[in-house]
Amino acid sequence: MDDKHMQIGEVAARTELSLRTIRHYEETGLVAPSARSQGGFRLYTENDVARLMVIRRMKPLGFTLEQMRDLLDVTDRLDVGTGLDSSEREALLERVRGYEQAATEQVEKLRVQLARAEDFAATLRGRLPSADRR
Numbered sequence: 001m002d003d004k005h006m007q008i009g010e011v012a013a014r015t016e017l018s019l020r021t022i023r024h025y026e027e028t029g030l031v032a033p034s035a036r037s038q039g040g041f042r043l044y045t046e047n048d049v050a051r052l053m054v055i056r057r058m059k060p061l062g063f064t065l066e067q068m069r070d071l072l073d074v075t076d077r078l079d080v081g082t083g084l085d086s087s088e089r090e091a092l093l094e095r096v097r098g099y100e101q102a103a104t105e106q107v108e109k110l111r112v113q114l115a116r117a118e119d120f121a122a123t124l125r126g127r128l129p130s131a132d133r134r
Helices: 008-015 019-029 045-061 065-080 088-127
Strands: 043-044
Touching: 008 019, 008 043, 008 045, 019 045, 045 065, 045 088, 065 088
Parallel strands: none
Antiparallel strands: none
């Protein structure tokens, strides 16, 4: 096996995703191994890891599998870039802008939730004897 390829276990460790999750993303068409070993093992590249990281970052922000698939398709098309006229390129970039805006809005909502959770934890700490407080 050459150094450019990784087996699924290494990819799982690097992405902090389970083997099951990676296989699920493969079954749903979000990612595909770049190659297979002679023994049939899935082999992944750095680009595959980067793709999985995009998925991993989108999931806690509430994006659906279809939205993930759409964004990955858009970025794949932009990365290739050949055969796109300026209007097609601008339309793809507008879709990326939409995802960026949605991500920013969701991050703000999560910040509010985190602040509320921190306030709640502080309230509970305040009810404990001083020896029990962290």
